[in-house]
Amino acid sequence: MMDSKYAIGNGQNSINKYKIKMKPLPVIFNNSSGPPNAKKIKLNDENRNSTNGHTNNNKPKISIQDQRRNLPVFDKRNKLLELVKRHKTLIILGETGSGKTTQIPQYIHSARLQENGKIGITQPRRVAAVSIATRVAQEFGHGMTVGDTVGYSVRFDDCTSNKTKIKFMTDGMLLREAMYDRLLMEYTVIILDEAHERTIHTDVLFGIVKKAQKTREDRNQTPLKIIIMSATMDVEHFSQYFNNCQAVYLEGRTYPVNINYTIKPHDDYQTSCVATFFKIHREAPSNHDVLIFLTGQEEIEACAQRIRLLAKDPDVQGPSVKCFTLYAAQPSAQQMSVFQPSPPNTRKVVISTNIAETSITIPGIRYVIDSGMVKARTFHPSTGLELLKVQRISHEQAWQRAGRAGRDSEGHCYRIYTRSQFELMKKSTVPEIRRANLLTVSLQLLALGVHANYFDFLDKPPKEATVAAFEQLQLLGAVDDVNSICLTPVGRKMAKFPLDPRFSKIILAAEQYGCLQEALTVVSLLSTESILINPVTKQAEAQKVRQKFCSAYGDLITLLNIYREFEAVGQNNKRIWCHEHFINMRNILHAREIRNQLEQLCKKCDMGAMSSCGGDLDRLRKCLIMGMFMNVAELVRDHQYITLDKKQSVQFHPSSCLHRQQPHLVLFAEVVQTNKCYLRGLTTIEADWLREIVPDYMKSHSLRFNSS
DNA sequence: GAGCACTGC
Numbered sequence: 001m002m003d004s005k006y007a008i009g010n011g012q013n014s015i016n017k018y019k020i021k022m023k024p025l026p027v028i029f030n031n032s033s034g035p036p037n038a039k040k041i042k043l044n045d046e047n048r049n050s051t052n053g054h055t056n057n058n059k060p061k062i063s064i065q066d067q068r069r070n071l072p073v074f075d076k077r078n079k080l081l082e083l084v085k086r087h088k089t090l091i092i093l094g095e096t097g098s099g100k101t102t103q104i105p106q107y108i109h110s111a112r113l114q115e116n117g118k119i120g121i122t123q124p125r126r127v128a129a130v131s132i133a134t135r136v137a138q139e140f141g142h143g144m145t146v147g148d149t150v151g152y153s154v155r156f157d158d159c160t161s162n163k164t165k166i167k168f169m170t171d172g173m174l175l176r177e178a179m180y181d182r183l184l185m186e187y188t189v190i191i192l193d194e195a196h197e198r199t200i201h202t203d204v205l206f207g208i209v210k211k212a213q214k215t216r217e218d219r220n221q222t223p224l225k226i227i228i229m230s231a232t233m234d235v236e237h238f239s240q241y242f243n244n245c246q247a248v249y250l251e252g253r254t255y256p257v258n259i260n261y262t263i264k265p266h267d268d269y270q271t272s273c274v275a276t277f278f279k280i281h282r283e284a285p286s287n288h289d290v291l292i293f294l295t296g297q298e299e300i301e302a303c304a305q306r307i308r309l310l311a312k313d314p315d316v317q318g319p320s321v322k323c324f325t326l327y328a329a330q331p332s333a334q335q336m337s338v339f340q341p342s343p344p345n346t347r348k349v350v351i352s353t354n355i356a357e358t359s360i361t362i363p364g365i366r367y368v369i370d371s372g373m374v375k376a377r378t379f380h381p382s383t384g385l386e387l388l389k390v391q392r393i394s395h396e397q398a399w400q401r402a403g404r405a406g407r408d409s410e411g412h413c414y415r416i417y418t419r420s421q422f423e424l425m426k427k428s429t430v431p432e433i434r435r436a437n438l439l440t441v442s443l444q445l446l447a448l449g450v451h452a453n454y455f456d457f458l459d460k461p462p463k464e465a466t467v468a469a470f471e472q473l474q475l476l477g478a479v480d481d482v483n484s485i486c487l488t489p490v491g492r493k494m495a496k497f498p499l500d501p502r503f504s505k506i507i508l509a510a511e512q513y514g515c516l517q518e519a520l521t522v523v524s525l526l527s528t529e530s531i532l533i534n535p536v537t538k539q540a541e542a543q544k545v546r547q548k549f550c551s552a553y554g555d556l557i558t559l560l561n562i563y564r565e566f567e568a569v570g571q572n573n574k575r576i577w578c579h580e581h582f583i584n585m586r587n588i589l590h591a592r593e594i595r596n597q598l599e600q601l602c603k604k605c606d607m608g609a610m611s612s613c614g615g616d617l618d619r620l621r622k623c624l625i626m627g628m629f630m631n632v633a634e635l636v637r638d639h640q641y642i643t644l645d646k647k648q649s650v651q652f653h654p655s656s657c658l659h660r661q662q663p664h665l666v667l668f669a670e671v672v673q674t675n676k677c678y679l680r681g682l683t684t685i686e687a688d689w690l691r692e693i694v695p696d697y698m699k700s701h702s703l704r705f706n707s708s
Numbered sequence: 709g710a711g712c713a714c715t716g717c
Contacts, residue, residue, distance in 0.1 A: 125714095155716075172716040176717055199716080201715090296712075297711090327714095353713055353714080355713080357714095375712080376714085377714085390713090497717090498717035536711090594717095597717090654709040674710075674711075675711095
């Protein structure tokens with residue numbers, strides 16, 4: 001695959017940034033036993049099935065029904081069904097490998113506990129929803145294909161029919177369904193799986209299903225059963241929230257993992273990871289694979305380069321080394337390569353971000369090296385700034401990482417931190433709802449009839465975050481005032497779009513500006529990852545060949561130009577065109593898919609003709625102001641801008657096509673803080689337009705310089 | 709003249 005956003009392979013650029021110590025000093029560990037409450041589970045080496053479709057091929061083949069009977073959950077079948085029958089809400093704590101996700105929906109179905117309704121099971125990730133549904137359909141019976149009794153529903157892919165009784169879906173999908181029917185009458189059983197991950201969607205669903213259950217009960221409607229499935233974390237918290245409901249524990253099938261801590265702290269955790277790898281490499285049999293957790297792409301590529309170099313050193317003992325990297329920005333084909341079994345007498349080492357913590361399971365890992373660090377996004381409601389920061393992981397994450405070594409057999413985990421550093425880490429990861437921008441959630445909740453301030457959250461988000469969100473909703477015209485519990489007609493339409501409310505507003509405004517085609521394109525492009533590829537080695541070339549698309553009006557119009565050209569190219573030439581122009585084919589196709597969905601939603605909202613402004617881009621730029629007027633920056637002195645809203649000092653990001661220019665006013669799509677505060681996704685606008693389009697906002701946010 | 713972890717509708 002060539003559609004990578006980054007140049008991957010020789011990594012020459014990254015390597016120069018890190019000093020290579022050819023012989024890193026050894027890292028010394030004490031050897032301590034596993035987690036304090038580690039349960040030593042008897043080894044039982046047969047037929048583990050995995051939910052991600054990567055089954056172990058060197059095990060003897062046994063029938064699919066025998067595999068089901070061998071799962072730990074099988075023995076508890078009757079007990080579980082009894083509990084599900086007896087309790088309207090049940091928490092199931094299941095360890096990895098218990099089989100809970102694939103089996104429990106089938107048990108419920110075969111006992112007909114769902115009666116005439118459906119069983120809905122949510123997952124935080126699309127791939128999980130699809131692959132689990134496919135697996136369960138296979139198990140379910142002969143000739144059964146996914147989409148019959150067992151189906152799934154994820155964005156852009158609804159594989160259900162009127163026969164579907166067991167429906168796997170993403171948590172975001174169920175949330176969207178709730179906006180059309182807040183009582184979720186389609187379902188008699190709802191299972192929220194992976195609840196411990198606490199995605200923003202699952203957190204909102206906790207409140208939605210709890211309220212739906214209560215309302216249906218009060219109105220004497222068909223009852224709703226709720227099942228919360230989670231790893232073994234903080235049962236009390238969940239149980240209290242669901243009126244002290246019953247919790248049941250399911251044993252898993254994992255193997256003991258020996259935990260090692262360093263004797264002293266290591267600030268240069270990257271070098272220590274490399275050194276630890278070679279310590280393992282010297283001692284362990286060659287078929288024992290190693291997984292290293294680091295924080296980001298650049299760090300991972302640099303570390304891979306060091307390992308590859310050192311492995312060639314004649315002084316280094318041990319088998320040959322096959323080194324893989326793993327992070328989300330990679331093309332999927334490259335991600336898949338980590339599943340290749342290593343050839344004989346070769347050690348496989350995978351260096352990964354936290355994508356390997358939950359999203360991707362690599363079989364055969366015996367050793368985990370945990371740097372103890374993660375890169376995480378934090379949102380500051382007071383400034384509206386998002387900050388991407390390397391920080392320490394939580395205990396939950398540390399155990400999750402360690403567990404990756406114990407999926408196929410007994411394993412080892414080397415933690416590049418001391419026991420006392422570990423004790424200082426946070427017990428659990430702060431749930432997303434407590435560190436995210438709440439604009440979208442607040443709008444969604446209003447569409448469900450609740451004000452975020454009064455919503456029954458499992459964990460309440462910070463007050464400032466909801467205050468900031470409601471101020472913006474009011475400015476966008478979605479509510480009449482910040483305490484309103486109902487949406488304006490505009491707000492109701494905005495909630496129908498699966499977008500940031502600011503972008504929904506742009507689409508709604510496009511009707512009046514006569515630029516719906518262009519607005520849909522720009523918003524779709526803003527809703528995906530970047531379509532531009534900037535390989536480190538061919539950066540100048542990429543910029544030169546794309547020069548013809550650059551607009552003096554800024555980045556968003558430039559993106560529009562690229563998209564228009566992409567659509568004008570014949571179907572058979574698109575791939576080659578993308579390659580020639582350093583455009584990410586996967587991402588631009590994804591933008592097109594989103595654009596189609598948004599266009600359908602416009603028709604549902606009776607938005608009339610698909611108007612186009614053609615070459616009159618002023619209309620589009622004015623339309624963008626309707627949704628993004630809180631994102632205006634004004635030039636104050638040489639290349640220095642301040643935001644109109646929070647008076648932040650900011651600069652244009654060097655990747656912007658306006659980087660060397662100094663327009664008086666710009667709209668920006670986002671502000672990211674790294675070394676400095678940078679604006680990205682720029683569009684130039686006129687002062688007069690602001691006064692004309694958002695006069696009230698401009699009264700409270702006056703410009704320093706009034707000339708254009 | 710810099711560099712972005714991970715999801716989802």
